Amino acid sequence: xxxxxxxxxxxxxxxxxxxxxxxxxxxxxxxxxxxxxxxxxxxxxxxxxxxxxxxxxxxxxxxxxxxxxxxxxxxxxxxxxxxxxxxxxxxxxxxxxxxxxxxxxxxxxxxxxxxxxxxxxxxxxxxxxxxxxxxxxxxxxxxxxxxxxxxxxxxxxxxxxxxxxxxxxxxxxxxxxxxxxxxxxxxxxxxxxxxxxxxxxxxxxxxxxxxxxxxxxxxxxxxxxxxxxxxxxxxxxxxxxxxxxxxxxxxxxxxxxxxxxxxxxxxxxxxxxxxxxxxxxxxxxxxxxxxxxxxxxxxxxxxxxxxxxxxxxxxxxxxxxxxxxxxxxxxxxxxxxxxxxxxxxxxxxxxxxxxxxxxxxxxxxxxxxxxxxxxxxxxxxxxxxxxxxxxxxxxxxxxxxxxxxxxxxxxxx
Numbered sequence: 233x234x235x236x237x238x239x240x241x242x243x244x245x246x247x248x249x250x251x252x253x254x255x256x257x258x259x260x261x262x263x264x265x266x267x268x269x270x271x272x273x274x275x276x277x278x279x280x281x282x283x284x285x286x287x288x289x290x291x292x293x294x295x296x297x298x299x300x301x302x303x304x305x306x307x308x309x310x311x312x313x314x315x316x317x318x319x320x321x322x323x324x325x326x327x328x329x330x331x332x333x334x335x336x337x338x339x340x341x342x343x344x345x346x347x348x349x350x351x352x353x354x355x356x357x358x359x360x361x362x363x364x365x366x367x368x369x370x371x372x373x374x375x376x377x378x379x380x381x382x383x384x385x386x387x388x389x390x391x392x393x394x395x396x397x398x399x400x401x402x403x404x405x406x407x408x409x410x411x412x413x414x415x416x417x418x419x420x421x422x423x424x425x426x427x428x429x430x431x432x433x434x435x436x437x438x439x440x441x442x443x444x445x446x447x448x449x450x451x452x453x454x455x456x457x458x459x460x461x462x463x464x465x466x467x468x469x470x471x472x473x474x475x476x477x478x479x480x481x482x483x484x485x486x487x488x489x490x491x492x493x494x495x496x497x498x499x500x501x502x503x504x505x506x507x508x509x510x511x512x513x514x515x516x517x518x519x520x521x522x523x524x525x526x527x528x529x530x531x532x533x534x535x536x537x538x539x540x541x542x543x544x545x546x547x548x549x550x551x552x553x554x555x556x557x558x559x560x561x562x563x564x565x566x567x568x569x570x571x572x573x574x575x576x577x578x579x580x581x582x583x584x585x586x587x588x589x590x591x592x593x594x595x596x597x598x599x600x601x602x603x604x605x606x607x608x609x610x611x612x613x614x615x616x617x618x619x620x621x622x623x624x625x626x627x628x629x630x631x632x633x634x635x636x637x638x639x640x641x642x643x644x645x
Contacts, residue, residue, distance in 0.1 A: 239352025267333040272315040278305040295342040308341035335359040358535035365530035371471030385545040394485035395465035401458035452483040491516040511536040556602040558593035560609040
């Protein structure tokens with residue numbers, strides 16, 4: 233038997249109903265904040281991620297799916313911010329008026345060890361606001377994230393925020409951090425020993441429990457923010473407080489991508505275990521320039537791990553079958569086909585049993601979770617009245633065609 237590739241999976245009903253609901257909520261929230269959809273290729277030139285994400289990140293050094301295509305190195309996208317900025321530059325979206333607010337929903341690919349909520353093909357819901365460095369935009373993006381999670385049915389999540397400084401103050405902090413790491417690095421994990429030399433800031437993002445006591449002794453970047461970054465971060469906190477959005481400042485939060493600067497944020501949830509992040513994001517004011525733009529294009533964005541979000545929301549909220557038609561006989565089956573067509577056009581979900589006895593029909597309607605079952609026989613058709621059964625209460629009524637449409641339509645709104 234041929235099975236799905238390790239780290240991938242089939243999404244099956246009824247679970248796909250929850251996925252559709254989450255994506256529908258996301259699109260509603262994006263529309264409310266005036267974001268428009270962008271769809272980028274899942275294949276990009278490898279150099280895009282090496283330059284954008286950073287060669288010293290785990291994503292680029294360990295996790296990308298890269299292959300040679302007749303002399304060109306291509307990579308399945310491991311994330312989408314770099315792709316969106318590439319499209320922004322290529323199609324000169326900086327020439328359009330106002331902040332460019334773009335969102336995406338789609339698959340990403342990383343060759344990491346499969347674990348709870350993490351897959352080698354995974355899905356992200358993300359957004360980018362490009363063209364403003366205002367802390368007001370930062371707060372609005374974070375507000376949009378919390379609104380989306382709440383509407384999707386997620387409660388009990390924790391918003392963590394931090395600032396990682398800019399190209400002025402961060403290098404000075406990194407040197408201070410590098411000095412502080414010298415006496416403790418030998419006792420850290422192998423990855424952190426390497427990062428202590430190549431990318432010290434990434435040590436703060438270590439998830440190895442045994443390393444945390446040593447990491448807690450390292451200096452805080454918040455003590456090294458410059459005259460521009462400190463008030464920017466204070467303003468972000470103020471805007472969030474104005475909107476009654478609870479948050480925690482976490483000085484060790486740096487995220488895993490090199491392009492972040494100033495505001496970074498993450499949302500965690502207890503139901504996901506030790507790897508408890510639902511989404512992450514931050515500001516990337518120099519990313520466009522690093523990818524070849526001649527125009528300063530500051531931006532901020534986020535990505536939600538849709539696989540992990542779906543795991544935490546109410547699984548019982550999937551779509552149910554509205555009505556099950558049980559025709560008795562060939563004439564009734566023809567009538568049921570015509571009736572089902574009209575019901576479906578009115579937005580009602582319908583299943584028709586093409587042959588079978590009444591007892592089996594009721595058993596199947598119950599197994600499918602139908603709200604109603606409608607019995608159609610020669611007598612019902614001749615009388616112009618159907619027998620409608622409420623599958624939850626067990627009550628059964630005779631209804632006309634008009635009454636049927638009214639009752640089912642009301643219940644499905």
